[in-house]
Amino acid sequence: MRRADRLFLIIHALRGRRTALQARSLAQTLGVSLRTVYRDVADLQLSGVPIEGEAGVGYVLRKGSDIPPLMFTANELEALVVGSRFVRAFAGTQLAESAQSALLKIEAVLPPELRERATRTRIFAPVWRDQHREDFAALIDRLHAAILGNRVLRLEYRDESGNASTREVEPLCLSFWGGKWTLGAWCRLRQDFRNFRPDRIAACVPSDEVFVETDERNLAAYLSAVGVGKLDLG
Numbered sequence: 001m002r003r004a005d006r007l008f009l010i011i012h013a014l015r016g017r018r019t020a021l022q023a024r025s026l027a028q029t030l031g032v033s034l035r036t037v038y039r040d041v042a043d044l045q046l047s048g049v050p051i052e053g054e055a056g057v058g059y060v061l062r063k064g065s066d067i068p069p070l071m072f073t074a075n076e077l078e079a080l081v082v083g084s085r086f087v088r089a090f091a092g093t094q095l096a097e098s099a100q101s102a103l104l105k106i107e108a109v110l111p112p113e114l115r116e117r118a119t120r121t122r123i124f125a126p127v128w129r130d131q132h133r134e135d136f137a138a139l140i141d142r143l144h145a146a147i148l149g150n151r152v153l154r155l156e157y158r159d160e161s162g163n164a165s166t167r168e169v170e171p172l173c174l175s176f177w178g179g180k181w182t183l184g185a186w187c188r189l190r191q192d193f194r195n196f197r198p199d200r201i202a203a204c205v206p207s208d209e210v211f212v213e214t215d216e217r218n219l220a221a222y223l224s225a226v227g228v229g230k231l232d233l234g
Helices: 003-014 023-030 034-046 074-090 093-108 112-118 131-149 219-228
Strands: 051-054 058-061 151-158 164-176 181-187 192-196 201-210
Touching: 003 023, 003 034, 003 058, 003 093, 023 034, 023 058, 034 051, 074 093, 074 112, 093 131, 131 151, 131 164, 131 201, 164 192, 164 219, 181 219, 192 219
Parallel strands: none
Antiparallel strands: 051 058, 151 164, 151 201, 164 181, 181 192
């Protein structure tokens, strides 16, 4: 967890408390050492955050410095919790970690009754851990990074019939269809938009080339093409 995220969570863990919060409890929540908590709290105090207390006693925010809670309904909160679980189960590792971090921040600023409600949802997306899942998550991360960086990708790809081909593509978006992911891209071999299933990608190598989106070959054009009719899978 980034230091900035820890500092944010420490402040909001103290929000609205009437009794001191022990450093050990903070350390367990954040997954860090006591020494790290002491150092972070001291840095916050030096920067002007009105935290009172000391090591061995606990910490509170000075009276009158409370922060108003985010106003979520119970149903909105459950949607956020369930959404983060699906991201953890099906997205890449980086997005999964970010979803978990975001949820911790949200829960940190909730009033107690809504925070408890967040733990009671019975909609789950179990996360399994095996080599295939880890490899697939890493591939989703690479595809996502290429989309963000406008990096041309070189793919070794097999279509639905098992025919192999080598493609250079300009990646535009990832879509999750409830069971399968697809990579939406401009395919230089076919000179058209194509959808590529990550589970059929045998190799994926980002090139040093950065492509520039044009009106004919950008995300809007791709989405328009998807709306017109079904795209071929490779």
